[in-house]
Amino acid sequence: MPAQVLANVIRGNTVESIHRGHFIVLDGEGRTVASAGDPDTVTFYRSSCKFFQAIPLITSGAADAFGFTEEEVALACASHSGQKRHVEIAASMLAKIGLDETALHCGTHAPFYRPEADKLIREGKSPSTLQNNCSGKHSGMLAVARRIGADVATYEHLDNPVQQQILDVISKFAEVPRDEIAVGSDGCAVPNFAVSIRAMACSFVNLISRADSFDRDTADAAKRLVTAALNHPELIGGTDRLDTQIMQAAPGRVLSKVGADGVWLAGVLPCEQWPSGLAVALKIEDGDDFLSRPVVAIELLRRLEALAPDDLVALSPMPIKNRRGDVVGKVNAEILHLL
Numbered sequence: 001m002p003a004q005v006l007a008n009v010i011r012g013n014t015v016e017s018i019h020r021g022h023f024i025v026l027d028g029e030g031r032t033v034a035s036a037g038d039p040d041t042v043t044f045y046r047s048s049c050k051f052f053q054a055i056p057l058i059t060s061g062a063a064d065a066f067g068f069t070e071e072e073v074a075l076a077c078a079s080h081s082g083q084k085r086h087v088e089i090a091a092s093m094l095a096k097i098g099l100d101e102t103a104l105h106c107g108t109h110a111p112f113y114r115p116e117a118d119k120l121i122r123e124g125k126s127p128s129t130l131q132n133n134c135s136g137k138h139s140g141m142l143a144v145a146r147r148i149g150a151d152v153a154t155y156e157h158l159d160n161p162v163q164q165q166i167l168d169v170i171s172k173f174a175e176v177p178r179d180e181i182a183v184g185s186d187g188c189a190v191p192n193f194a195v196s197i198r199a200m201a202c203s204f205v206n207l208i209s210r211a212d213s214f215d216r217d218t219a220d221a222a223k224r225l226v227t228a229a230l231n232h233p234e235l236i237g238g239t240d241r242l243d244t245q246i247m248q249a250a251p252g253r254v255l256s257k258v259g260a261d262g263v264w265l266a267g268v269l270p271c272e273q274w275p276s277g278l279a280v281a282l283k284i285e286d287g288d289d290f291l292s293r294p295v296v297a298i299e300l301l302r303r304l305e306a307l308a309p310d311d312l313v314a315l316s317p318m319p320i321k322n323r324r325g326d327v328v329g330k331v332n333a334e335i336l337h338l339l
Contacts, residue, residue: 003285004036004338007292011320011329019292021262021284025304026201028209028276033304036338039198043283044184045170046192046259047079048200050137051207051225052173053190056165057140058221062147066096074228074235075136079258081238082111082131089235090130093139097146104129105156106138106188113238134188136235141190156190158183163191170195172214173203187260197281200265204279208255208267226255226267242294242315246301249311254301261287264297268306278304291318291331299333 003020010016022037054076057063063073072093080086094100108127110117120127129135138155141162145152150161157163170193171178186192195203206213211222229236233247236257246256246266255267262284270277280300284292298316301307320329 001038003038003041005334006036006284006296007331007333009291009320009329009331016329019284019286019288019296021282021292021296022197023280023282023296023300024198024201025300026198026205026279027274028205028270028278030202030205033278034339036335037285039201039281040196041283042182042194042196043263044186044192044194044259044261045200045265046186046261046263047134048257048259048263048265049170049193049203050077050079050257051222051229052169052203053137053166054140054225055169055218055221056144056162058224059217060144060147060165062140062143065147066093066143068093068096068143070228071232071235072096072136073225074232076140077225077229077257078136078236079133079241079243080136080235081113081241082116082127082133083113083238084116086136086235086238087128087130090135090139093136093143097139097143099142099146099152101129101135103142103152104132104135104138106132106134106190108132112241132188134186134190138188138190158191167191167193169218170203172218173206174199175202175206197283200263201279201281204255204265204267204281205277208269208279209277229255242297245312245315246298246307250301250307254306256297258289258293260289262289262293264293266297266301266306268301268304273305278306280304294318295331295333296335299335300339303335303339 007019024035024039025033111131145155182194211219237244243256264282266280268278295316318331319327
């Protein structure tokens, strides 16, 4: 099946651009609730796999051995905005394992939180690795390396035992054999994994609904990570970030995790409407992260009754404004006929 039109950008009354993509919704038993396009399309998880990359932080005993708080565990799953609190928590994680930011191999970029980025410009400073959106994840990986005696200098290399444990976790949760998982380098230099969109949804089903089918340590780790994220949604993204906005709009009910290049995964925890829970996997074909992805993600959650119709109305439909701030159009989800 070709990609389906999922969103239109409309200026005035004219469609200016369209965004196609694929999605699938699975219930907690793995049954297809809805889909569009080709859910068997293979693409990279990107940051949507951070919960799975953090599983070894718990199963290795590193989180407890180094006394990580629930906030620190949550930040290990985050694509944070580089806000002051995010930076402080990442620094605390490193201090507890006897390292500092020079041990991070994630590189630097301007903080996603615009006021922090503007502050750096005013002060003539360069971004810190602690402000990298992946610094929590990398700090967690370094903690695992310390705990199991792996080389901290090469913790991001695929052949390092830390990354091999993560590959095992991806295989287990996505239900894809290791040798069928394509591996590439993510933006933060660690390995990332390509599986089908269907397999991504399967991995989130296993994370939120079927963790007890795994060994006890893995099951406990999955539940601990989900709980930490739901309790601290402000750490998973940050101010005005999609993951944080969704989880704050549906507290304790929806787990959300974006990935670069138009990927988004969500888990609807078991509830009256969905007794076994739901998992949603979305890929915007052209990789758009800022127009179509939030609009489609929110509309999907509304149609699945995981969000109320009046939740996050400022994001879906998303207004298009000119340089003066006048509303001159909108980005509209086109998925009604697909559900």
